[in-house]
Each structure stands twice: as C-alpha cells, then as structure tokens.
Amino acid sequence: MKIHEYQAKEILAQFNVPVQKGIVAHTASEVEAAFTELGEPLAVVKAQVHAGGRGKGGGVKLVKSATEAKEVAERILANALITPQTGPEGVPVKKLLVCPGLDIAKEYYVGLVVDRTLGPVLMASSEGGVEIEEVAAKTPEKILKEPIDPQAGLLPFQGRRLAYKLGFSGKKAEEVCRVMQGIAAAFLKYDGCLMEINPLVETKQGDIIALDAKIEFDDNASFRHSIYAEMRDTTEENEMEIRAAQHQLSYIKLDGNIGCMVNGAGLAMGTMDIIKYAGGEPANFLDVGGGVSRERVTEAFKIVLSDPKVKAVLINIFGGIVRCDVVAQGVVDAVNEIHLNVPLVVRLEGTNVKEGREILDNSGMTIITANGMQEAADKIVAAAAANQKGDS
C-alpha cells in the first residue's frame, strides 16, 4: 500500500528525520495562501499522487509569487497528471504540497527495502535526486548497502559507516547517521516494503533535510497498524481491484479481451501466459482463491465483466480439496444469476471432475468445456476472436 509524500514526511518526522516543512492544499487559492504563509521568495508546488516520476510529468513546479503559485496549482489540478508510471490516461490530482524553495548544495539518496536474501537493507548513495534505478544498473558500486537486523534495528556504527562513506564528517556525519537510524526505525515499526528519501539534501546553509519521501507499507501487516487505514487514499487505486480485495479475490486489470478466472496465483499467471501463446490477450489476472463457491464466482464474474473490453471468459480451476462438482454448480448458478452474454470456456480438473463436467454439459447453457490448459487456451482465443469480430 502506497501513501502520499506529505504523509510519508509526517511519519519520518516522528522518527526525528528532519523533513522539509510544507503545507497541504486542495485548491488553487489554498496554494496561494500557503505561498504567503511560507513567506519565502521561492516555493515548490508538488502534486500529491502515488505514482512516481511526478517531476517529469509536470507535477512539481517552482514558483516565485503567490499569483504564480495559484496559476500553477490551477493548471495541475485541472488536468490528469501523466508520468512514466501512470499509463497514458494519467491520474487526477486532488492535493498539492507547497514547500519553501531551498538552496541545495548536494543531493543524496537513502532507501530501504526487504531483500529476499539479506532481509531489510538500507541503501544510500551520493548520487541522489536522479533515477536511482539507473544508478543501480550502470554504477552499482555507487549504492552502499547495510543489512539491518530486524530485531536490533540499524546500529549506530552502521549509520556512521554509511555517513562517512557518503563523504560526511564531524557533526554532519552524526546528523546523517540519525537520519539513517530514523528511517530504519520507521521501517521496522510500521512494516515498510519500501521507504525512500530521494533526495536527502545538504543545503548551502549546511542543513540536512529530507526533500522528498516515499513509503509503501506491507499490506499483510495491516492487522497491527491502524495508521494504514487512516492514511489510505483509495481514490488512487483501481476501483475494481479494491472491490475484488473486499471479496478476498485478487484482481489486476490488463489490456486484453479475454477475462480469466482461476484458482491460485501461479495457475492464474500460467493461464494468462498460455492465452498469450495461443494468440490471445488476457483482460485480467484473477485468483479466486481456495473456496470456489457460487457467491465468489458470481462476484468474480461481475468484476471481470465490468471491463467492457471482455469478449469471452475462461474459467480454469484445478480442484484440490474443492470438488469439481461443487465448482461446476457454482459456475452454473453464477452464470444464471448474472445472465452471462459472452462465450464461456470452462476447464476443470481435480476431484470429481467427471461429475463436474456432466453438470456443465447438462446445464442447458452454452458452456464450452475443455480438457487441459492447451485446449482451454485454443478454445477461448477462438471464442474471443469470433465475438470480437461479431461486434466490429
């Protein structure tokens, strides 16, 4: 789960990380007032969206007067913000953060992730402010890493080691060390997946300040952090993905025309892959999970079919403990309930598969059954192509 920059800064501030002050605004006139309140000759107006690459998309602007701040805010709020991470349709901007301009001497990068082998790791680089992934790819030696013991946290000596390697000395090294320890403590306390300060700046006046901040939480830890629900901005998320999650379905919208409904994440991805090999394009990833009941299948159908591009639906279920006859009955009932009007291919395998197929065959509905994944893929691709053609 992602949160906004201003929220990430609030969290880091709790852990004594010096963050750049700022005022959150929702309208252009609030931005104008914020500029005046800051009382500095320069300010930066920053769009608050979850997607990265805001600067490139025109979502971060330097302004020199209250009037200019207002104009800039009007422009940003009026248009969808398109960044390298949003897709061509962009995202609406509903909040802006107004920050005082700073005289930057140098920019650094500080970030934390959970590495699959090392566990939590703090990364730091003197190449801040730019695309850190590019730095990692081209000059990996410029990214310093310190693994963090999840019990002990980032130890002071580790923070000092990083600070010295980044080129700091004296009191400033101590300050940077405190920033590192602060962000590491925040990461462990709030179950971070990703936390970044990019850039951490040293100003010409010699101050160390977190100019930007990014936080992603581990959704699995939501049971112990009420702050997740408080900070969640669902307007930034896909509506159908939220609805699916409420029904314990895992759904991700894609761009094709073949709706998919599969049990298990691995098999769901495998089904998408084989559709592609067969010449089709999946419209979604959807894992219905373990209990393939009528209610779940019905809800899954509603979500898959909410995408107007879907021209055919493939159900691929490998019944384990769930019996295929139960699954088949669930599918038949769901199809009846929602009045399905696109071709449906069902591939069932597992316990009681024979009985399951009989239920589908005797349902009086035009359900296309398939044996094995290959046949299922071939049939669904043909059905989708025929239906697409009929439409156009």
Place this chain on the structure above:
Amino acid sequence: MSILVNKNSRVICQGLGRAGKLHSSHCIAYGTQIVGGVKPGHGGTTFAVDAGDGKSYDPVPIFNTVSDAVEATQANVSMIYVPAPGAADAVMEAAEAGIKVIICITEGVPTLDMARVVNYVKAKGARLIGPNCPGIITPGECKIGIMPGYIHNPGKIGVISRSGTLTYEAVWQLTNEGLGQSTCVGIGGDPIIGTSFIDLLEDFNKDPDTEGVVMIGEIGGEGEQEAARYIKEHFTKPVVSFIVGRTAPPGKRMGHAGAIISGGKGTAEEKVACLKECGVVVAESPAVIGKTMKDLLASRS
C-alpha cells in the same frame, strides 16, 4: 526414498481452526501420521477426524504447547495453519521445541515477521518450508499440506515450486505421463521464505531415488537464477523448469506477495534465459511441463 518427510514422520498440526482440522483429516486419510494438534487452552482434549470418506479414524490429542506435544508424541514435523498474526510465533515455538521440519501453510504473514523468523529457525537448526505454500508430499508415504493427494504417484521425479495450483497442474501432467514423484515441495510465494530452490536441490542431489527434478518458478526475485547457477555447477540430474508470469506487467503483485517485477528485475525472460544458459530445459508452456520431462528422460536413456 524421498527428502525431508516419509512414512516415519511424526507430524503435529499447529492451528486447529476449520482449515487445520480439515487438512489434518485429509492428511490422516492419506496415511500421514498426525500424532497431535496444538491449540492453546485446549490441551487434554481431542479433535475428531473427518476426511469425508465415510471411514472412521481415532481422534487426535490436543496439546497447549508444542513442547508438550513433542514430549508426549516425539513429533518431528509440524504443519502450521495458525492465522497470519500469530504464524511467526507458531513457527518459532515449533523450532524452539526441537521440531526439525516446519511447514507453514499460512498466507499473508508480514514480510518483516519472516525476516525475524528465518534467522531464528536457522539458529535452531530447523528447516522451515513456506509460508504461503501448499506443503510437502512424499507420494504413497505422507502428505503434509493442502494438496490433493490422489494426483500424485510414487516415483522418481522431485518437484519444487513457488506456486500451489500450478504445482498440482505439473504433478498431474507428470502422473499422466507415467512419471511418479519422489517428493513434491511447495516453497511458497512470499518474498522471504524458509527454504530456497537450492536447499531442496541439494537434498534431491543426495537422494538416490530422485532421477530428475521439475522446478516451477515465478516472476520476482532471483531465486531461480541462483538455482540455475547451482544446477550448472553441482546438480547431476536432469532438470525441467517452467517460469510463470511472462505476461505479467511490471510493478504489480500477481497475487503472491513475492511475484512482482520491480525495477525491471525478476522478469520471466531474464529467468528463462539464465536457466537455459545453465543447461536447464525450460518447458515452453504450462501445458507441457510433464511431457518436457518425459522427453528429456527419454533423450538421455
């Protein structure tokens, strides 16, 4: 022969909610020795076994703690269904009590919990499989987890997989090709897991009755690439692999917390290329995993 678990494994189940009791029952029906259950506050009672097969089984004793269960039953394997908030504690309790093979089925465990647990389990000299996995089965001997038993057949192919139902798919294909399995292990779909591909490849390398291995990977991380390099250097048996998620978009979690392409790393293409470079045969589609293994074995004999 097999790896990690066999007909002599003495298994307890931690977490006796609906899922724990249901799957314990199915495991018992398969022939697994489930010698006890652990549910704090219910020590001294039993739970009834209902596998839906119309047969009657002895009730299973329940203990308050894993150490009580180990003392009373000499259990050496634990199967965990404790819900996510308590799963990390359950794994550590098992390791502390001296259980050597711990299988955590639970999904949705916070990643940092696993970072803590993995260190703890290692220090205790135990092996953790999972979390967020279907479990482990040595066909014909014992099944510990949620996989359907009947799709398996005893034989000589080892299976290692990050996925659940896709593993069933692969096993089913093997069985239909006449290839039985020595042991099948689901290692789980989370970013931090107790047992890696390499850990199990080492075990299969030493198992004289495993003649080949099917390895099913997913997008995200570098476990498959590390395994590929290990296979090239050390593994003596034929390996067929399949990597799922070639069509997955970057930056999106495909159901499993660990199945995510981030920063352009962990793509299926990258993994397939690395596996091929290291001499692993990669199945062209999820529909031909079994056939690819059969052809590979035929070409070597």
